[in-house]
Amino acid sequence: MPLKTLKELVAEAQANVGHISPDELTDAKQSVVLIDVRDEPDYDEEHLPEAVSLPRGYLELDIDEIVPDADTHIVTYCGGGTRATLSAHTLKNMGYENVSVLTGGFRGWKAEGLPTEASDE
Secondary structure, three states, X not given: OOOOOHHHHHHHHHHHOEEEOHHHHHHHHHHEEEEEOOOHHHXXXXXXXXXXXXXXXHHHHHHHHHOOOOXXXXXXXXXXXXXXXXXXXXXXXXXXXXXXXXXXHHHHHHHOOOOOEOXXX
């Protein structure tokens, strides 16, 4: 089996997961679990309101504690979309059926002037 590049992995993942725009997320927020897969310092500095921090490296270890119901709508995001897409694909492979990636990631959200918050330290 030939090795796959990151670009190929992301393209495969994108084809297998849902996508949600910032506007759609704003409308659906009450019915989704929003997972920030960036590293914790990035999350602590600034994140989407009501997002849960679950860095990509801990996703498989901790997702069942955060989202025990496989039917829950999960939306993943990172800075631009790569880690979120790979994370969403992993969640699909784990049996979570209703998984979406935030189009444009955190940078896209901020570019649209949508609200963010910082962690209380």
